Amino acid sequence: MIGWLNHIAIAVPDLAAATAKYRDLLGAMVSEPQALPEHGVTVVFVDTGNSKVELLEPLGADSPIARFLDNNPEGGMHHICFEVADIHAAARRLVSAGARILGDGLPKIGAHGRPVLFLHPKDFNGTLIELEEVTEA
């Protein structure tokens, strides 16, 4: 069911400083920061060729990563995202097997403009897993 590892997301308290480390210390290709107020984050994409790292900084009062950074002030690995061809089929399969989808259980439009869902980290060894529908994959 799952396809490519689309990205790993890392929450950071200072996006400019984190971006500089990936660009200058690790020599990585990094994007300009993109503010996504409807998702409560500003993001920089680190292109690894086969996949990407997304550096996330909180944006606004209700950022979904604010509590994570309260608990991990230096930042840390926040979630991983796998691509799926059919998010509704994926949701049905997971729920029927007893896995929990965060929120109301229905896919939402994610930060890339595509349908996404998040699985409960307690069902996957403490790892927050995002599934993103990528129909052209």
Next chain:
Amino acid sequence: MIGWLNHIAIAVPDLAAATAKYRDLLGAMVSEPQALPEHGVTVVFVDTGNSKVELLEPLGADSPIARFLDNNPEGGMHHICFEVADIHAAARRLVSAGARILGDGLPKIGAHGRPVLFLHPKDFNGTLIELEEVTEA
């Protein structure tokens, strides 16, 4: 400098149970477990097509992931690994820029039989980063 995202490693307390979740719930291609006693882990590879997830279970008394699991009993994201073409050049560049390499600062032979090093997570937003030399990349 960094190339492909080689893998994300997830420490798990029960490798068989974690493997079953990736295989049966997420429909992923998973390998047989491989015991790597010299690295203190048993590993299952989850093939995502473009990259992989490595599920790590402690093996032996001195496992490098034992303390992580003491702090995170359900498991969690442990490190990410990027490929580099020349690990000694990478080490020089990082050290000269002030980044810290774990251990004695010299590359070691990693779990894939290739030279690796680990960077101090405090230098990279709480993320443990492994660099692995992949000369054919």
